[in-house]
Amino acid sequence: MPSIEINGKAYEVDEEGYLINLADWNTDVANYMAQQENLTMTDNHWEVVNFLREYYEEYQIAPAVRVLTKAIGKKFGPEKGNSQYLYELFPYGPAKQACKVAGLPKPTGCI
Amino acid sequence: MSDIKKFMFVNRKAPYGTIYALESLEVVLITAAFDQDVSLAFLDDGVYQLKKGQQTKGIETKNFSPTYRALEGYDVEKLYVEQESLEARGLTEADLLVDVTVLGSKEMGALMEQQDVVLSF
Amino acid sequence: MLHIINKSPLCHNALESCLRTVGSGDILLIEDAVYAATKGNAMEDRMRAAAGQIKVYVLLPDLEARGLADRIIDGIASVDYGGFVDLVAANKNCQSWL
Secondary structure (H helix, E strand, C coil): CCEEEECCEEEEECCCCCECCHHHCCHHHHHHHHHHCCCCCCHHHHHHHHHHHHHHHHHCCCCCHHHHHHHHHHHHCCCCCCHHHHHHHCCCCHHHHHHHHCCCCCCCCCC | CCCCCEEEEEECCCCCCCCHHHHHHHHHHHHHHHCCEEEEEECHHHHHHHECCCCCHHHCCCCCHHHHHHHHHHCCCEEEEEHHHHHHCCCCHHHECCCCEEECHHHHHHHHHCCCEEEEC | CEEEECCCCCCCCHHHHHHHHCCCCEEEECHHHHHHHECCCCCHHHHHHHCCCCEEEEEHHHHHHCCCHHHECCCCEEECHHHHHHHHHHCCCEEECC
Protein backbone atom coordinates (compact mmCIF):
# COMPACT_ATOMS: atom_id res chain seq x y z
CA MET A 1 0.00 0.00 0.00
CA PRO A 2 1.50 3.39 -0.97
CA SER A 3 1.67 6.09 1.63
CA ILE A 4 2.28 9.81 1.76
CA GLU A 5 4.09 11.80 4.43
CA ILE A 6 2.73 15.08 5.73
CA ASN A 7 4.44 16.95 8.56
CA GLY A 8 6.28 13.81 9.62
CA LYS A 9 3.17 11.60 9.72
CA ALA A 10 2.49 8.78 7.23
CA TYR A 11 -0.93 8.26 5.66
CA GLU A 12 -2.02 5.26 3.60
CA VAL A 13 -3.40 6.05 0.13
CA ASP A 14 -4.53 3.94 -2.81
CA GLU A 15 -2.91 3.80 -6.27
CA GLU A 16 -4.76 6.93 -7.32
CA GLY A 17 -3.82 8.85 -4.21
CA TYR A 18 -7.15 8.59 -2.36
CA LEU A 19 -6.91 8.34 1.42
CA ILE A 20 -7.50 4.80 2.69
CA ASN A 21 -8.75 5.54 6.19
CA LEU A 22 -11.45 8.15 6.39
CA ALA A 23 -10.59 8.76 10.04
CA ASP A 24 -7.02 9.82 9.13
CA TRP A 25 -8.33 12.98 7.48
CA ASN A 26 -7.43 16.42 8.78
CA THR A 27 -6.87 19.84 7.22
CA ASP A 28 -3.17 19.06 6.64
CA VAL A 29 -4.19 16.08 4.52
CA ALA A 30 -6.79 18.17 2.70
CA ASN A 31 -4.26 20.89 1.90
CA TYR A 32 -1.73 18.31 0.71
CA MET A 33 -4.29 16.62 -1.56
CA ALA A 34 -5.37 20.00 -2.90
CA GLN A 35 -1.78 20.89 -3.70
CA GLN A 36 -1.37 17.59 -5.56
CA GLU A 37 -4.42 18.52 -7.61
CA ASN A 38 -3.14 22.06 -8.25
CA LEU A 39 -6.04 23.57 -6.35
CA THR A 40 -5.85 26.74 -4.31
CA MET A 41 -8.32 26.20 -1.51
CA THR A 42 -10.79 29.03 -0.91
CA ASP A 43 -13.80 29.26 1.39
CA ASN A 44 -15.92 28.03 -1.51
CA HIS A 45 -13.69 24.97 -1.90
CA TRP A 46 -13.92 24.22 1.81
CA GLU A 47 -17.68 24.58 1.68
CA VAL A 48 -17.91 21.76 -0.88
CA VAL A 49 -15.29 19.61 0.85
CA ASN A 50 -17.01 19.93 4.22
CA PHE A 51 -20.36 19.25 2.60
CA LEU A 52 -19.00 16.05 1.07
CA ARG A 53 -17.70 14.88 4.41
CA GLU A 54 -21.07 15.52 6.04
CA TYR A 55 -22.82 13.71 3.19
CA TYR A 56 -20.51 10.70 3.57
CA GLU A 57 -20.99 10.70 7.33
CA GLU A 58 -24.74 10.53 6.86
CA TYR A 59 -25.06 8.15 3.89
CA GLN A 60 -21.75 6.23 3.79
CA ILE A 61 -21.19 6.97 0.10
CA ALA A 62 -19.68 9.77 -1.93
CA PRO A 63 -22.50 11.24 -4.04
CA ALA A 64 -22.57 11.16 -7.83
CA VAL A 65 -21.91 14.58 -9.41
CA ARG A 66 -25.56 15.05 -10.31
CA VAL A 67 -26.63 14.29 -6.76
CA LEU A 68 -23.91 16.50 -5.28
CA THR A 69 -24.91 19.41 -7.53
CA LYS A 70 -28.55 19.13 -6.52
CA ALA A 71 -27.74 18.85 -2.83
CA ILE A 72 -25.33 21.80 -2.91
CA GLY A 73 -28.02 23.89 -4.61
CA LYS A 74 -30.51 22.96 -1.94
CA LYS A 75 -28.16 23.89 0.87
CA PHE A 76 -26.22 26.88 -0.48
CA GLY A 77 -28.52 28.28 -3.17
CA PRO A 78 -28.97 27.90 -6.93
CA GLU A 79 -25.94 30.07 -7.79
CA LYS A 80 -23.81 27.27 -6.33
CA GLY A 81 -26.01 24.34 -7.29
CA ASN A 82 -24.84 24.03 -10.87
CA SER A 83 -22.06 22.08 -12.52
CA GLN A 84 -20.39 25.19 -13.96
CA TYR A 85 -19.76 26.55 -10.46
CA LEU A 86 -18.49 23.21 -9.20
CA TYR A 87 -16.24 22.63 -12.21
CA GLU A 88 -14.74 26.12 -11.76
CA LEU A 89 -13.76 25.11 -8.24
CA PHE A 90 -12.67 21.59 -9.22
CA PRO A 91 -11.76 21.63 -12.93
CA TYR A 92 -11.00 17.90 -13.16
CA GLY A 93 -14.39 16.88 -11.80
CA PRO A 94 -15.99 17.96 -8.54
CA ALA A 95 -16.68 14.42 -7.39
CA LYS A 96 -13.23 13.14 -8.23
CA GLN A 97 -11.12 16.06 -6.99
CA ALA A 98 -13.27 17.26 -4.11
CA CYS A 99 -13.64 13.70 -2.81
CA LYS A 100 -9.88 13.30 -2.83
CA VAL A 101 -9.40 16.50 -0.83
CA ALA A 102 -12.20 15.43 1.52
CA GLY A 103 -10.46 12.12 2.14
CA LEU A 104 -13.34 10.08 0.71
CA PRO A 105 -13.15 7.11 -1.64
CA LYS A 106 -13.75 7.73 -5.32
CA PRO A 107 -17.50 7.87 -5.90
CA THR A 108 -19.32 4.83 -7.25
CA GLY A 109 -19.98 5.23 -10.97
CA CYS A 110 -17.85 8.35 -11.01
CA ILE A 111 -17.30 10.02 -14.38
CA MET B 1 -32.70 9.70 -22.99
CA SER B 2 -35.98 9.14 -24.78
CA ASP B 3 -36.40 5.42 -24.22
CA ILE B 4 -37.16 5.11 -20.52
CA LYS B 5 -37.48 1.56 -19.29
CA LYS B 6 -38.89 0.22 -16.06
CA PHE B 7 -36.17 -1.50 -14.04
CA MET B 8 -36.96 -3.46 -10.90
CA PHE B 9 -34.32 -4.76 -8.51
CA VAL B 10 -35.65 -7.66 -6.46
CA ASN B 11 -33.79 -8.10 -3.18
CA ARG B 12 -34.27 -11.41 -1.36
CA LYS B 13 -31.09 -11.83 0.67
CA ALA B 14 -30.13 -10.61 4.14
CA PRO B 15 -27.24 -8.12 4.39
CA TYR B 16 -23.67 -9.08 5.44
CA GLY B 17 -24.10 -12.90 5.18
CA THR B 18 -23.58 -12.69 1.44
CA ILE B 19 -22.51 -9.89 -0.90
CA TYR B 20 -25.84 -9.77 -2.81
CA ALA B 21 -27.44 -6.89 -0.88
CA LEU B 22 -24.45 -4.58 -1.23
CA GLU B 23 -23.93 -5.48 -4.89
CA SER B 24 -27.58 -4.77 -5.63
CA LEU B 25 -27.35 -1.38 -3.94
CA GLU B 26 -24.26 -0.45 -5.95
CA VAL B 27 -25.90 -1.44 -9.22
CA VAL B 28 -28.97 0.61 -8.26
CA LEU B 29 -26.81 3.69 -7.62
CA ILE B 30 -25.11 3.30 -10.98
CA THR B 31 -28.39 2.66 -12.81
CA ALA B 32 -29.79 5.83 -11.27
CA ALA B 33 -27.39 7.84 -13.44
CA PHE B 34 -29.15 6.63 -16.60
CA ASP B 35 -32.49 8.30 -15.91
CA GLN B 36 -34.50 5.11 -16.00
CA ASP B 37 -37.65 4.26 -14.04
CA VAL B 38 -36.05 2.36 -11.16
CA SER B 39 -37.85 0.56 -8.38
CA LEU B 40 -36.67 -1.73 -5.60
CA ALA B 41 -38.57 -4.70 -4.21
CA PHE B 42 -37.74 -6.34 -0.89
CA LEU B 43 -38.96 -9.88 -0.26
CA ASP B 44 -38.00 -12.73 2.05
CA ASP B 45 -34.76 -12.04 3.96
CA GLY B 46 -34.26 -9.00 1.73
CA VAL B 47 -36.49 -7.04 4.12
CA TYR B 48 -33.72 -7.32 6.73
CA GLN B 49 -31.64 -4.96 4.56
CA LEU B 50 -33.91 -2.11 5.63
CA LYS B 51 -33.96 -2.87 9.36
CA LYS B 52 -33.24 0.16 11.54
CA GLY B 53 -30.35 0.25 13.98
CA GLN B 54 -27.74 -1.86 12.18
CA GLN B 55 -24.38 -1.72 14.02
CA THR B 56 -21.54 -3.45 12.17
CA LYS B 57 -18.51 -2.43 14.23
CA GLY B 58 -18.35 -5.83 15.87
CA ILE B 59 -18.15 -7.69 12.54
CA GLU B 60 -15.69 -5.18 11.04
CA THR B 61 -17.85 -4.73 7.97
CA LYS B 62 -19.06 -1.49 6.48
CA ASN B 63 -22.61 -0.63 7.54
CA PHE B 64 -24.23 0.26 4.23
CA SER B 65 -27.76 0.60 5.58
CA PRO B 66 -27.56 4.46 5.74
CA THR B 67 -27.08 4.43 1.97
CA TYR B 68 -30.71 3.37 1.43
CA ARG B 69 -31.63 6.81 2.78
CA ALA B 70 -29.51 8.41 0.04
CA LEU B 71 -31.64 6.81 -2.70
CA GLU B 72 -34.18 9.64 -2.60
CA GLY B 73 -31.42 12.06 -3.60
CA TYR B 74 -30.71 9.76 -6.56
CA ASP B 75 -34.40 10.02 -7.55
CA VAL B 76 -34.94 6.38 -6.64
CA GLU B 77 -38.14 6.74 -4.66
CA LYS B 78 -40.08 3.55 -5.37
CA LEU B 79 -39.31 1.09 -2.61
CA TYR B 80 -41.73 -1.80 -2.19
CA VAL B 81 -41.74 -4.27 0.68
CA GLU B 82 -43.81 -7.44 0.82
CA GLN B 83 -46.16 -7.59 3.79
CA GLU B 84 -45.94 -11.38 4.21
CA SER B 85 -42.14 -11.25 4.38
CA LEU B 86 -42.28 -8.58 7.10
CA GLU B 87 -44.81 -10.57 9.11
CA ALA B 88 -42.85 -13.80 8.86
CA ARG B 89 -39.90 -12.00 10.47
CA GLY B 90 -41.76 -10.18 13.23
CA LEU B 91 -41.18 -6.81 11.56
CA THR B 92 -43.46 -3.90 10.77
CA GLU B 93 -43.05 -0.81 8.62
CA ALA B 94 -41.95 1.06 11.78
CA ASP B 95 -38.83 -1.13 11.94
CA LEU B 96 -37.61 0.09 8.55
CA LEU B 97 -35.12 2.92 8.06
CA VAL B 98 -36.73 4.40 4.93
CA ASP B 99 -40.23 5.19 3.73
CA VAL B 100 -41.57 2.28 1.73
CA THR B 101 -44.80 1.07 0.18
CA VAL B 102 -45.95 -2.19 1.72
CA LEU B 103 -47.66 -4.55 -0.71
CA GLY B 104 -49.33 -7.94 -0.50
CA SER B 105 -47.74 -10.88 -2.33
CA LYS B 106 -49.99 -10.76 -5.35
CA GLU B 107 -49.68 -6.96 -5.68
CA MET B 108 -45.92 -7.43 -5.68
CA GLY B 109 -46.22 -10.09 -8.37
CA ALA B 110 -48.39 -7.80 -10.48
CA LEU B 111 -45.78 -5.04 -10.18
CA MET B 112 -43.03 -7.39 -11.39
CA GLU B 113 -45.24 -8.20 -14.34
CA GLN B 114 -45.24 -4.52 -15.43
CA GLN B 115 -41.45 -4.19 -15.60
CA ASP B 116 -39.28 -4.13 -18.69
CA VAL B 117 -36.29 -5.52 -16.83
CA VAL B 118 -36.23 -7.44 -13.54
CA LEU B 119 -32.89 -8.05 -11.85
CA SER B 120 -32.87 -10.48 -8.97
CA PHE B 121 -30.38 -10.37 -6.10
CA MET C 1 -43.81 -12.94 -17.60
CA LEU C 2 -41.41 -15.89 -17.40
CA HIS C 3 -40.04 -16.84 -13.97
CA ILE C 4 -36.94 -19.04 -14.00
CA ILE C 5 -36.07 -21.03 -10.88
CA ASN C 6 -32.86 -23.04 -10.45
CA LYS C 7 -32.79 -24.02 -6.78
CA SER C 8 -34.22 -27.10 -5.07
CA PRO C 9 -37.45 -26.14 -3.29
CA LEU C 10 -36.35 -28.15 -0.26
CA CYS C 11 -33.19 -26.07 0.25
CA HIS C 12 -34.22 -22.62 -0.90
CA ASN C 13 -37.43 -20.60 -0.79
CA ALA C 14 -37.13 -19.12 -4.29
CA LEU C 15 -39.87 -21.31 -5.77
CA GLU C 16 -42.10 -20.80 -2.76
CA SER C 17 -41.71 -17.01 -2.93
CA CYS C 18 -42.30 -17.10 -6.65
CA LEU C 19 -45.54 -19.08 -6.22
CA ARG C 20 -46.65 -16.73 -3.45
CA THR C 21 -46.22 -13.56 -5.50
CA VAL C 22 -46.94 -14.65 -9.05
CA GLY C 23 -50.58 -14.76 -10.11
CA SER C 24 -50.18 -15.57 -13.78
CA GLY C 25 -47.53 -16.23 -16.42
CA ASP C 26 -44.98 -18.98 -16.92
CA ILE C 27 -42.59 -20.71 -14.56
CA LEU C 28 -39.63 -22.68 -15.87
CA LEU C 29 -37.83 -25.06 -13.53
CA ILE C 30 -34.17 -25.70 -14.39
CA GLU C 31 -31.10 -27.22 -12.73
CA ASP C 32 -31.86 -28.24 -9.10
CA ALA C 33 -35.35 -26.76 -9.30
CA VAL C 34 -36.45 -29.64 -11.54
CA TYR C 35 -36.97 -31.75 -8.41
CA ALA C 36 -40.08 -29.65 -7.78
CA ALA C 37 -41.59 -31.09 -10.96
CA THR C 38 -41.43 -34.69 -9.76
CA LYS C 39 -44.09 -36.88 -8.19
CA GLY C 40 -43.56 -37.59 -4.51
CA ASN C 41 -41.60 -34.40 -3.84
CA ALA C 42 -42.92 -32.45 -0.86
CA MET C 43 -43.87 -29.65 -3.27
CA GLU C 44 -46.14 -31.88 -5.36
CA ASP C 45 -49.45 -30.59 -4.00
CA ARG C 46 -48.30 -26.97 -4.31
CA MET C 47 -47.19 -27.57 -7.88
CA ARG C 48 -50.47 -29.22 -8.85
CA ALA C 49 -52.39 -26.30 -7.35
CA ALA C 50 -50.17 -23.73 -9.06
CA ALA C 51 -50.43 -25.45 -12.44
CA GLY C 52 -54.07 -24.38 -12.48
CA GLN C 53 -53.31 -20.67 -12.96
CA ILE C 54 -49.68 -20.68 -14.01
CA LYS C 55 -48.14 -22.67 -16.81
CA VAL C 56 -45.27 -24.67 -15.32
CA TYR C 57 -42.44 -26.01 -17.48
CA VAL C 58 -39.43 -28.15 -16.63
CA LEU C 59 -36.17 -28.42 -18.54
CA LEU C 60 -35.98 -32.08 -19.59
CA PRO C 61 -32.18 -32.44 -19.94
CA ASP C 62 -31.84 -31.39 -16.29
CA LEU C 63 -34.48 -33.92 -15.23
CA GLU C 64 -32.87 -36.69 -17.30
CA ALA C 65 -29.49 -35.90 -15.78
CA ARG C 66 -31.01 -36.52 -12.36
CA GLY C 67 -32.71 -39.78 -13.39
CA LEU C 68 -36.24 -38.43 -12.86
CA ALA C 69 -37.57 -37.90 -16.36
CA ASP C 70 -40.23 -40.58 -15.81
CA ARG C 71 -41.78 -38.88 -12.78
CA ILE C 72 -43.05 -35.56 -14.09
CA ILE C 73 -46.19 -34.36 -12.32
CA ASP C 74 -49.20 -34.32 -14.66
CA GLY C 75 -49.87 -30.81 -15.90
CA ILE C 76 -46.22 -29.80 -15.97
CA ALA C 77 -44.79 -29.60 -19.49
CA SER C 78 -41.25 -30.55 -20.34
CA VAL C 79 -39.14 -28.50 -22.75
CA ASP C 80 -35.71 -28.92 -24.33
CA TYR C 81 -33.17 -26.10 -24.77
CA GLY C 82 -34.99 -24.89 -27.88
CA GLY C 83 -38.20 -24.76 -25.85
CA PHE C 84 -36.39 -22.74 -23.20
CA VAL C 85 -35.43 -20.16 -25.85
CA ASP C 86 -39.00 -20.12 -27.20
CA LEU C 87 -40.34 -19.37 -23.72
CA VAL C 88 -37.94 -16.46 -23.27
CA ALA C 89 -38.88 -15.11 -26.68
CA ALA C 90 -42.62 -15.50 -26.10
CA ASN C 91 -42.61 -13.53 -22.84
CA LYS C 92 -42.35 -9.75 -22.55
CA ASN C 93 -39.97 -10.00 -19.60
CA CYS C 94 -38.39 -12.57 -17.35
CA GLN C 95 -36.96 -12.91 -13.89
CA SER C 96 -34.28 -15.35 -12.79
CA TRP C 97 -34.96 -15.89 -9.10
CA LEU C 98 -31.77 -16.22 -7.09
